[in-house]
Amino acid sequence: MSNSADKGQDRLYQDLVRDLRQELASGLYPVGARLPAERELAARFGVSRPTVREALIALEVQGLIEVRVGSGAHVRKLPGAGEGSAAEGFNVSGFELSEARLLFESEAAALAATQATEEDLAEIARLVEEIARENADPDGTERADRQFHVAIARATRNAAIYDVIERLWDLRAASPEAALLHAKARSANIKPVVVEHAAILDALRRRDPDGARAAMRAHLTQVIDSLLFATEERQIAEARKAAQAKRERYARFSA
Amino acid sequence: MSNSADKGQDRLYQDLVRDLRQELASGLYPVGARLPAERELAARFGVSRPTVREALIALEVQGLIEVRVGSGAHVRKLPGAGEGSAAEGFNVSGFELSEARLLFESEAAALAATQATEEDLAEIARLVEEIARENADPDGTERADRQFHVAIARATRNAAIYDVIERLWDLRAASPEAALLHAKARSANIKPVVVEHAAILDALRRRDPDGARAAMRAHLTQVIDSLLFATEERQIAEARKAAQAKRERYARFSA
DNA sequence: AAATCCTTTTGGTCTGACCAATATTATTGA
């Protein structure tokens, strides 16, 4: 059964990881099931127990299994879907990301209103125009949108804030769900987005912290609404319920 | 050096992963650098080579290092950073970090007030007591303080927020200046800190978002003041000027 | 100075053993 000498990698444990992933994908071990004992796997694959162990740790770090002493290695989720090269493997939902942005970017905008240099404002203005113009290319819009928001973070003149907000966008890039939903949600709403961006820029130029915070808040709230709407389209009934709960969540928070 | 017997996880290799991630974050090994040999790490951490090996494989799966036979384990990217050019989180000043925390943790506290579970609140309460008790050991207080703030982030029930705030503390750990200053600034002010923590906890229990935000804001403002004072002691004249400017900075922002 | 050989270092793997946590089975007591 175990084809041992097909694609020889540098290290044996990598072969094992590949084989085990395949067995997991095959449905041989459903979620929650227990994998064979380490000693048994070692015998079956013709390797030593330390090697099996390394493979299991790799799978565990990837979130596929969970090993419990005395109990064994249990399947946590099947490989497949959200693959990507997400080294971190954070399963952050699109809603969580948007909520985090709502909180943090609003505050960052307020601070930026007091700290932005003229160069910062010019750069932000340039990006607003670019988005207004490039509304054709979806990929380009996505990139320009990120640049717009990151530019505001940079305008706080605070490296920690800049770093953290950039990280939120990295997480988003690593979450296919979030990116897809946003793209879909935005596709029909480019003009409002441009208007909202302009409102944020305006507040920054007026050096109005509260205005910038409010404008950013309004913008991201709108984004969340679009996102929730897109979600609803896909999962009609249940999603509607969940979305309502989520709306209440941040509504209650900002009340 | 690294104390090995502090926070015992289930498995030794996880302790090692944590220690090594911290050393990576500290900038001790820049990107491309070679980590010590497995045998050397084993001796240094008082574990066996297979255990070191498991930790290295975990780091490799996470994309942080790359191990090559005969050559060694090389740093591929620093922990925390998503990728791109965000590899530089080093020249983040203590003030910038504190300012970021003031903005973000205050908002997180407000959200946590609406989302925290009873378990979250119990955990936070436990940490408040622990800090009040352990005011002798400086290292323990530092760790407990981090746990307190991170627990609040976790109580938002939002993985993105939790991730980002934890990252801020990682940056702080990587900035010796910030950690030292904070330790010094706090050493004389443990009692007020405990009171402020209690106030935050109280607001969370009352499910009072605005109260929690205000309490956290007051706490971190106090921290910044202590930090600026400690800074002033070192750089008497110029620092005084700069500190005044910084005070005005966030005073204007929160006005 | 360049190419080659040799020694050292370093990771890759194995064997076999012991311990601790968990699960399983057998035993006991009501």
Added chain:
DNA sequence: TCAATAATATTGGTCAGACCAAAAGGATTT
């Protein structure tokens, strides 16, 4: 009979020492 308990088996966690192969570094030769 059945639940609580004790004994046993299974399983992961770790260690020690050993051997091999790849890579690196230095010495030697051309």
